[in-house]
Amino acid sequence: MPGHGRRTIAEVGEQWLVERIQRAVRHSATGDVAVIGDDAAILPALRGARHPMVVSTDVLVEGTHWRGGHLTPAQLGRRALVANLSDLAAMAATPRWFMLGLAMPPSQPVAWFQGFLRGLMRAADEFDCPLIGGDLVRAPVVSISITICGQCHTARPARRDAAHPGDTVCLTGDIGRARLALDVLDDRSRPQRGGARIIAKHRHPVPRLSEASALARGGAVRAMIDISDGLISDIGWICRLSGVGAEIDLAALPVAPVVRRCLADRGEDCMTWAASSGEEFELLLTTRRRPEDLRALLRDEGIRTPITPIGRITSGRRVRWTRAGHPVAPPRNGLFRHFSQG
Amino acid sequence: MPGHGRRTIAEVGEQWLVERIQRAVRHSATGDVAVIGDDAAILPALRGARHPMVVSTDVLVEGTHWRGGHLTPAQLGRRALVANLSDLAAMAATPRWFMLGLAMPPSQPVAWFQGFLRGLMRAADEFDCPLIGGDLVRAPVVSISITICGQCHTARPARRDAAHPGDTVCLTGDIGRARLALDVLDDRSRPQRGGARIIAKHRHPVPRLSEASALARGGAVRAMIDISDGLISDIGWICRLSGVGAEIDLAALPVAPVVRRCLADRGEDCMTWAASSGEEFELLLTTRRRPEDLRALLRDEGIRTPITPIGRITSGRRVRWTRAGHPVAPPRNGLFRHFSQG
Incomplete structure (x- = not known):
């Protein structure tokens, strides 16, 4: 795309970036996985299950998605999981598991980490969605990346592209x-x-x-x-x-x-x-x-x-x-x- | 844990943090998912498949995991996926799909984004591992969070905890x-x-x-x-x-x-x-x-x-x-x- 060489991503906008990713995916995607653009991606059923699985990723960044003082660390932990659970709800799926990528500055207080983990794990218990793995890394600001997987209640997940005139x-x-x-x-x-x-x-x-x-x-x-x-x-x-x-x-x-x-x-x-x-x-x-x-x-x-x-x-x-x-x-x-x- | 109230996570160290997460998971985890502590988490088989699935998350942060000048954007895109593919290799699994959480500052050049996406998707093609979804957010520094899923080659994934004297x-x-x-x-x-x-x-x-x-x-x-x-x-x-x-x-x-x-x-x-x-x-x-x-x-x-x-x-x-x-x-x-x- 000539002319974009010196521009910033703020100039082209989010929609443009997403479309570039969608195009790249269309050129590359193989097999039985769903296209990007819904609340979650759709995967084949597990053995013994009748309905498909869905997967969704949300990244929350300090300063962008929350500000200190608005939330206690425990409230933030809960909110991070709920944002992902809400994506599963939108696909009419029930939570199965999630992965956590947690980036923090070395100066982050231990008390913050403990509060965050407590809120996150309480929500994991409440919604029966166990943490199964993840990664812990150093970064200048806190960011929380959650990938969540759910099991659909029906053979066809609730998609964004299924509305009909008259609905x-x-x-x-x-x-x-x-x-x-x-x-x-x-x-x-x-x-x-x-x-x-x-x-x-x-x-x-x-x-x-x-x-x-x-x-x-x-x-x-x-x-x-x-x-x-x-x-x-x-x-x-x-x-x-x-x-x-x-x-x-x-x-x-x-x-x-x-x-x-x-x-x-x-x-x-x-x-x-x-x-x-x-x-x-x-x-x-x-x-x-x-x-x-x-x-x-x-x-x-x-x-x-x-x-x-x-x-x-x-x-x-x-x-x-x-x-x-x-x-x-x-x-x-x-x-x-x-x-x-x- | 009294006495940790005012300490920073740098003072307690990574191992301490991981153990706290493992403890919280042991108190909460339900069902058929594996414990944290290997290259990837182990999940039940898909319908029609004989062997289990594995899932792994890696977060790469600019300045922590790479520095400008060391890698072109396309090389970085490839490297981000390879780091995750290597975790699947360590479990003896073949790649199935990945999710991308990409955080960037608004000032990030479009050319950088295009190069990164090109390198990432070429690697996705080379290793037959389609991108199926993700999230794009604003952050002060670039960070790349990838969650990858693989299909095991055998009934028992290759775990870290299976070494025997004499091996x-x-x-x-x-x-x-x-x-x-x-x-x-x-x-x-x-x-x-x-x-x-x-x-x-x-x-x-x-x-x-x-x-x-x-x-x-x-x-x-x-x-x-x-x-x-x-x-x-x-x-x-x-x-x-x-x-x-x-x-x-x-x-x-x-x-x-x-x-x-x-x-x-x-x-x-x-x-x-x-x-x-x-x-x-x-x-x-x-x-x-x-x-x-x-x-x-x-x-x-x-x-x-x-x-x-x-x-x-x-x-x-x-x-x-x-x-x-x-x-x-x-x-x-x-x-x-x-x-x-x-």
Whole structure:
């Protein structure tokens, strides 16, 4: 690609880099492994198992993905694993094992390491996902690289590219708290009440593993992704990869009440704001079934997580946004990008 | 552990950290996955396959594992994969797939990224090991985290803990060039000839995959490890984990002729020096069979890699060093440690 010789990766942007990797993979990939571009890669079934395996890697870097003071070492350990577990949930898989690559400066306190390990291993126990190996190296900043493997609940994992026109678009849980938590922790927002509930979404996130399992086993999931880059970006992924469009009703978004109050105090529109809230670890899915059928599937398993219909998949290629039936301008994504678009 | 509250990880050392992780894993691990402490973790067989899978993670950090100028981006891409392939070789497994976690500063040149990807994917093609997914993130320095999965050639992977008293200890290839390459690249050593052959061991390393496969399928391998921390350290691993000792003859070490000449010019003892040479990616193995039987197994597959007997496994717990039959003091390991011992 002439002309790129002196440019930096920040100038070409993340999407360009990912496409270069995808092209290189298409030229090289052999055999029975899935293409890159979903929450996880898909592998053949284990001996004795009926369904495929999925594998996912997430790297978290100090300063990029978390800041000192926002999380205790134990909370960070938990959060690192949950980010990966959420990718498995998005594929409708149950965790099997993970590998840990941990890079630290030599000056890192032992107490930090012990706290991190405690939080990580408690989460490993809680979600029945043993650590099976890894690597420990020296680096100028802490970074945590986790590769996680899961077993699918069904013969076809829940992929991003499987949405059909006419599908209902649904969200689990609520959105907005993850973004507001960073404002509260940075003292940019001072909620009168509900502060603990806001911060909990950042410090003690919960992956939607049992929800994904119940919905997938019930045959209710067509396409699925977890909200990690924010709704605006993640619905875009589903539409692009499925070759479809969507119509999303901003007024229907399940924005947490505590976020509505806080944003009202600040005079901001909580709907467009929450549509840019990343690392929510909620599931965004499309389904042929009625929302009440999905709720019944969860209820049968004793799960009380809300399911909210927020729009539908269309045959166009665009994502159109409405507010209670009236078209509105697409909200801008106010989210962090690893490498800004040139 | 009281008293560690204010200490740094450099003070307690790498071994202490690894033991803490192993303890935490023993308290938590469930099911059919292997314990931490070998070149790779061992997993159950895939459907349709007879033998187990192995998984390994390696993290390479700029400044710690390589320095600019020592490697082109393409050489670095190759080397990153080879370091992982060598771990699979040490388990007697054939590569199946890998995941890539790549962290880079936004200022990283696009040309660097393209070169790295080219070298990485060429190696992926050469060793038939497709990239199946990963993560791309921002960080202050480049770091490369690879998780690789392989399929074992036999029902029992080649582990570190399987050496028996009476086994012969053998090395593939030659040692010393990997360490000397760094001296040459840093201009601390100026060989009169053979410079290219020395540097090749650093810039274009070759994993001993076909050697490991031929030896394991021939039933010739008892315990095996790849030389990544240097012979002194790696024979120590086999002995500790197998509960045995060893007697190693320094005079028998297959030190590359070009290293012998260079060290003679410098007035240093090449044998003890080469015993501290890390990242050789050679195989250190123990066997009940005669060295000529091992050579025949390789010859049958058209492989001409030398196999050198360097000692034997003993029933004690110590590694004793001799030189042509005479006991000598154990050589000191002059190698880099990620976190120095306190």
